[in-house]
Amino acid sequence: xxxxxxKERLQDELGAYAVGVEEEGWARxxxxxxxxxxxNRRVRLVGSTEPVELIRRHTGxxxxxxxxxxxxxxxxxxxGSGAGFPGLVLQLAFPGLSVALVESKxxxxxxxxxxxxxxxxxxxxxxxxxELELGVEVVTxxxxxxxxxxxxxxxxxARRGGWLALWVSEGLAxxxxxxxxxxxxxxxxxxxxxxxxxxxxx
Numbered sequence: 001x002x003x004x005x006x007k008e009r010l011q012d013e014l015g016a017y018a019v020g021v022e023e024e025g026w027a028r029x030x031x032x033x034x035x036x037x038x039x040n041r042r043v044r045l046v047g048s049t050e051p052v053e054l055i056r057r058h059t060g061x062x063x064x065x066x067x068x069x070x071x072x073x074x075x076x077x078x079x080g081s082g083a084g085f086p087g088l089v090l091q092l093a094f095p096g097l098s099v100a101l102v103e104s105k106x107x108x109x110x111x112x113x114x115x116x117x118x119x120x121x122x123x124x125x126x127x128x129x130x131e132l133e134l135g136v137e138v139v140t141x142x143x144x145x146x147x148x149x150x151x152x153x154x155x156x157x158a159r160r161g162g163w164l165a166l167w168v169s170e171g172l173a174x175x176x177x178x179x180x181x182x183x184x185x186x187x188x189x190x191x192x193x194x195x196x197x198x199x200x201x202x
Contacts, residue, residue, distance in 0.1 A: 001034070001037075001051065003030045004030070006030035006031075006034055007026050007027060009055055010030060010033075010055055010059065011026055013055050014060050016060075016192075017064045017191060018064070018067070019066065021063070021066075021094075025092060028093070028119050029089065032088065032089070035111075035114070037049045037054075040083075043107045043108075045111060046082075056192075059089055060191070061085075061086070061142075063090070065140070066090075068200065069198075071096075073097065074138050075098045075100075075136040076097050076099045076100070076136055077100045077136045077139050077140070077158075078090075078101050078139075079102045079140070079154055080103065080104075080129070080143060080144035080145070081103045081112055081124075082108055084111075087099050087122070088122060092115075092119060092122075100123055100134060101116070101122055101123065102127065102132065102134075103124065103126060104126070106126065129153050129154070129157065130150075130153050132156075135158070135162075136157060137158070137159060138162065138163045139154050139155075139157045139162065139163070139164050141154055141166050141167070148175075154166070163201065165199070167196065167197075167199075168197070168199050169195045170189070170197060171195070173199040185201035185202075186200045
């Protein structure tokens with residue numbers, strides 16, 4: 001699809017997910033998805049590049065954070081960014097954010113870097129998260145391997161009083177909610193999902 005076609009599909013299909021994305025933001029997201037499908041022919045970044053999958057499952061679920069958490073000009077670290085969900089999507093849609101995309105795999109980091117250079121937004125940190133202490137206001141992660149085992153690694157990236165926003169199952173959110181380290185926590189179900197949602201905790 002062309003960037004214009006991606007933009008039209010995004011705006012048509014994401015009414016249930018995203019509010020507050022300006023016209024330029026939709027254009028950036030369309031350009032990003034066009035690049036992603038092109039790169040994915042050479043480098044496996046995502047399992048499927050079907051438009052419905054990329055728009056609703058990946059982009060829409062990333063943008064849904066803006067419906068359940070106020071995104072303004074916070075510093076944000078996305079751990080295990082992969083193809084850019086949710087961190088790069090959030091940066092392109094809400095350019096007031098200051099986003100660090102943490103990705104240890106070289107080919108995925110190269111793709112993220114190209115998109116960041118194209119739009120002058122975001123920065124890529126090509127390191128393992130356990131080597132870092134970024135001290136940001138918001139930490140996101142959507143598809144980190146062994147997320148439950150890596151919870152402490154995610155926590156160490158947030159400053160005192162900072163937030164975690166993690167795309168996890170309801171069962172995992174229930175287990176985490178019983179832990180004593182949170183001062184506040186919520187779990188918000190994603191549109192159209194039965195088990196998946198966003199766990200917000202500080």
